[in-house]
Amino acid sequence: MSAAALQRLRLPLIAAPMLRVSGPALVTAACRAGVVGAFPTANARTVDELDQWLTQMRESLQDAEQPGPVCPNLIIRQPRLQDDLACLVRHRVEMVITSVGSPAAVVGPLHDVGCTVFADVASVGHAEKALRAGADGLVLLSAGAGGQTGWANGMAFARAVRQFFDGPLVMAGGISDGHALWAARALGCDLGYMGTKFIATEESMADARHKAMVVSSRLDDVMRTRAFTGLDASMLRPSIEAAGLDPDQLDETVTFDEARTRFGGGTSDDKPKRWRDIWSAGHSVSGVTGIHDVAGLVAATQAEYEAARRRTADLQ
Numbered sequence: 130m131s132a133a134a135l136q137r138l139r140l141p142l143i144a145a146p147m148l149r150v151s152g153p154a155l156v157t158a159a160c161r162a163g164v165v166g167a168f169p170t171a172n173a174r175t176v177d178e179l180d181q182w183l184t185q186m187r188e189s190l191q192d193a194e195q196p197g198p199v200c201p202n203l204i205i206r207q208p209r210l211q212d213d214l215a216c217l218v219r220h221r222v223e224m225v226i227t228s229v230g231s232p233a234a235v236v237g238p239l240h241d242v243g244c245t246v247f248a249d250v251a252s253v254g255h256a257e258k259a260l261r262a263g264a265d266g267l268v269l270l271s272a273g274a275g276g277q278t279g280w281a282n283g284m285a286f287a288r289a290v291r292q293f294f295d296g297p298l299v300m301a302g303g304i305s306d307g308h309a310l311w312a313a314r315a316l317g318c319d320l321g322y323m324g325t326k327f328i329a330t331e332e333s334m335a336d337a338r339h340k341a342m343v344v345s346s347r348l349d350d351v352m353r354t355r356a357f358t359g360l361d362a363s364m365l366r367p368s369i370e371a372a373g374l375d376p377d378q379l380d381e382t383v384t385f386d387e388a389r390t391r392f393g394g395g396t397s398d399d400k401p402k403r404w405r406d407i408w409s410a411g412h413s414v415s416g417v418t419g420i421h422d423v424a425g426l427v428a429a430t431q432a433e434y435e436a437a438r439r440r441t442a443d444l445q
């Protein structure tokens with residue numbers, strides 16, 4: 130994302146990519162509202178569908194005034210990586226976010242078509258590695274982020290990375306409203322990620338029960354566990370209980386591959402599956418008050434952001 134693209138945003142916000150949540154309706158509504166609309170390419174069932182989605186999104190945004198960029202998210206550790214990458218290159222997408230793995234394998238082809246590559250990172254070591262691999266910007270997965278989460282305190286993490294990187298930084302985790310978004314800017318980040326809040330939108334593809342649970346849950350209902358993905362993830366305790374499991378007695382020693390066998394793909398329907406039956410949300414669930422449309426959520430966040438900005442001007 131060029132500096133010009135950053136300037137054209139109405140609010141320095143990315144509607145974060147979410148498995149089983151972000152599809153064309155959410156993405157285009159976010160872009161129309163003037164923020165970045167991101168989605169994992171894995172949400173399209175096939176590469177052909179991904180190709181159709183990208184065409185459809187471009188066409189539907191043609192009449193929008195200053196839309197934010199459409200930003201596919203490439204999960205690195207997945208079987209379709211090379212085919213999805215080729216599709217994004219064909220569409221000459223403006224911006225891509227990589228997650229779960231080093232961006233090294235995708236940076237070259239994306240740069241060749243002028244695409245800006247952000248890598249999500251959960252530690253200072255990851256950040257250094259992603260920059261060495263050629264990432265243009267970083268998404269800082271901090272404690273309490275929804276989905277695969279980080280552990281680092283967001284304030285310390287942003288300041289630690291700012292010691293050696295002056296390019297685009299995105300804060301992820303804990304952005305529950307426009308006040309928190311402004312705080313991320315004050316810390317030196319250029320943009321903020323909001324995931325959880327967009328689950329509870331009319332345009333999100335999330336299961337209606339997931340949306341309802343995000344509305345009814347509070348911060349204390351979110352737990353960090355490795356049990357379902359083999360990586361630290363933020364999960365909703367009530368969804369774990371509803372699947373017949375005890376959130377306080379989960380096996381935390383599983384590997385990425387073991388977790389995939391237990392709670393991931395496969396065709397067996399008799400055991401709970403992560404994302405389908407066991408749902409994720411971040412600490413920012415505390416800021417979800419109901420189900421709104423994307424335009425309404427962005428407008429409310431913008432009003433909060435402006436209020437926070439005015440308030441800091443008065444602080445001593």
Ligand SMILES: Cc1cc2nc3c(=O)[nH]c(=O)nc-3n(C[C@H](O)[C@H](O)[C@H](O)COP(=O)(O)O)c2cc1C
Binds near residue numbers: 147148275411412
């Ligand atoms: C249900 C859910 C699914 C997610 N899926 C992905 C994903 O596919 N790719 C990705 O990079 N991040 C994924 N994330 C993480 C988000 O992109 C983002 O980092 C996180 O939501 C930020 O924290 P917040 O939820 O508190 O706003 C997911 C998060 C949630 C809640």
